[in-house]
Amino acid sequence: xxxxxxxxxxxxxxxxxxxxxxxxxxxxxxxxxxxxxxxxxxxxxxxxxxxxxxxxxxxxxxxxxxxx
Numbered sequence: 001x002x003x004x005x006x007x008x009x010x011x012x013x014x015x016x017x018x019x020x021x022x023x024x025x026x027x028x029x030x031x032x033x034x035x036x037x038x039x040x041x042x043x044x045x046x047x048x049x050x051x052x053x054x055x056x057x058x059x060x061x062x063x064x065x066x067x068x
Contacts, residue, residue: 007049008037014047018056028055 015022025047028034033055036045 008046009049009052011045011047014049014052017049018052020056025052028059033059 009017011022011025015025018025025034029036029045034047034051036047039046
C-alpha cells in the first residue's frame with residue numbers, strides 16, 4: 001500500500017492518483033467532499049493527496065463509478 005501523506009498535487013496529478021477524470025475532482029469539490037487549496041499568486045487548484053485518495057476510497061465504498 002502506498003504511503004499517504006500531505007503532498008499537494010495539481011488537478012491532473014490528483015486525478016491520475018485517484019484513477020478519475022479531472023472533472024470528477026471538480027464535482028467532488030462542488031459537492032463538498034473535497035476542498036481545493038489556493039496558493040497565493042497561482043491560478044491553479046491544488047489538492048491534498050491524502051484528501052483525494054480518502055474521498056476516492058469512500059466513493060468506491062458507496063458504489064461510485066471509477067474511470068477505467
